Amino acid sequence: ARFGVAQVPSHSMMRIYEEFNFTAGSDLSANAGTGGAYELQLPTSASAEDARIADIFGVSGTPVDQNNDGQDFMVTDSTGSYVDYETYDTVPQWSYSTAIPQGTDTSSTTTDGATVPMPSQSTVNGDVQNYLSQLGYGYQVTDPQFSTSNNVTTSPGAPTVTTNEEQATYGVTVDGQLTDQYLDFTVDQNNNVVAADGPAFSVTRAANYPLQSPAAGVAVLEAQQQSY
Numbered sequence: 001a002r003f004g005v006a007q008v009p010s011h012s013m014m015r016i017y018e019e020f021n022f023t024a025g026s027d028l029s030a031n032a033g034t035g036g037a038y039e040l041q042l043p044t045s046a047s048a049e050d051a052r053i054a055d056i057f058g059v060s061g062t063p064v065d066q067n068n069d070g071q072d073f074m075v076t077d078s079t080g081s082y083v084d085y086e087t088y089d090t091v092p093q094w095s096y097s098t099a100i101p102q103g104t105d106t107s108s109t110t111t112d113g114a115t116v117p118m119p120s121q122s123t124v125n126g127d128v129q130n131y132l133s134q135l136g137y138g139y140q141v142t143d144p145q146f147s148t149s150n151n152v153t154t155s156p157g158a159p160t161v162t163t164n165e166e167q168a169t170y171g172v173t174v175d176g177q178l179t180d181q182y183l184d185f186t187v188d189q190n191n192n193v194v195a196a197d198g199p200a201f202s203v204t205r206a207a208n209y210p211l212q213s214p215a216a217g218v219a220v221l222e223a224q225q226q227s228y
Contacts, residue, residue: 022218030216032210032211032213047063050063059077059081064076072087079098081096093198112152119191124146128144131193137202140176141183145170147169149165168186169182169183169184184196
């Protein structure tokens with residue numbers, strides 16, 4: 001308006017292009033390298049793997065196909081404890097849980113309970129390492145992150161339920177590299193495992209993946225830029 005312009009021009013605005021030039025410095029290596037490439041090894045039978053994990057956690061029963069699609073099997077014993085094994089994700093997942101105490105329905109109320117002594121972190125970690133050995137997948141885990149909870153749950157017409165739990169969460173690693181998978185174990189004040197879950201896979205080094213040299217990488221950047 002200051003210069004008497006009645007309206008913004010209706011044609012497209014001019015695009016501004018910026019050109020980059022990439023040149024490799026003398027300190028960048030021209031030697032190509034390699035990187036380890038891994039292949040996932042997954043259990044061949046979902047039902048058989050569910051039964052195997054159930055045996056490790058002491059849950060007796062027959063694997064049941066939950067959705068009749070061959071991808072979700074569960075073993076449940078007479079107490080209500082179960083082991084579930086699912087293959088819906090790229091990496092299959094298993095989970096274990098003891099029977100849920102009676103009275104914890106949707107109308108229940110949970111409050112903080114009194115703090116009680118829990119197993120030491122070294123004890124819990126030792127338990128987890130033992131289970132990892134039995135599971136036999138072969139992957140490693142990071143140092144765990146610990147958390148504790150002390151809850152009192154009341155439900156209408158049911159006994160009060162007190163749960164004191166300590167959870168250890170691990171990141172799953174392969175050859176020292178952190179993956180997007182996690183392992184969780186929860187124990188009670190008597191060091192009984194009440195819940196656990198994690199991935200089901202092993203890896204093999206399939207090949208050494210060829211990598212370009214740093215200098216060649218810069219050349220690729222320059223070629224891409226000049227092709228625009």
